[in-house]
Amino acid sequence: MNEMNVLEEKQKIIDRAPFCNMKIDDSSVLDTVDGRTICGKCYKSRKFFCYTCYTPVIDQKYIPRVKLPIKIDIIKDPREIDGKSTAVHAAVLAPQDVKIYIYPDFPVLSKNEKIVLIFPSKTATNIEALFQEDGNQEEHDSIIRTDLPVTRAIFIDSTWHQTKSIYKEQKLRELPCVVLRSRVSQFWRHQKKSPRWYLATIEAIHQFLIEFHTSAFESYKENRLEIKDRDSELSEFCREYDGQYDNLLYFFKYMYEKIHSIYDHDKLKAYKRPLI
């Protein structure tokens, strides 16, 4: 078997049960929700959450809440169809930490924060490198960092082609860029000419947070015991990633399973996209 075939075989195995190693709440309760509900804010009829107001329309007890280690802003392309974007999942599941802006509306880019843009620009680094850069400045092992190299991450929510047009914005170009490790998308929505590693926004946020946690865990490992004693923002990174952000895929997994119960995976165009 050549390299490409090995890759495709591996992917087939993951595709059979893409969420099996994740800690995602059972969403079968969503099947008991009958019909639609009127959103209390915009009075439109919605199913589980309102994709224009980013709020649940069903009882909050049916929807998990996820606490994130940093703030996340999503800049949404106005041409992106509201009901189809997965960015909204993040705002509904992690309302305290996620904000959505519809371009040209923009988040405030404060100098007091350490902001990165998730975008594969020419100068983009990976997340691991952000933690290492910081580490190198500290020559003494005894010094314990009490901060994180990133406090806010910005994602662009748009199709593969539209992303490039938002990145033309000068304010964004000045931000350091971060690229995610490659992961194959499980998004069922077919996008013309996009490769399968082009992730849905909610998958990208989830992937980012796992890499962030893993890098933080590695970089603070040495000082773990001392950090544990302190009541710092780093204390949650004293243990390995244990699925704490997996519920961000709560609606994504639910919808994935719905689609797969109706259509045959091998016939869905989205999964036939090239792997590289």
Ligand SMILES: [Zn+2]
């Ligand atoms: Zn609404």
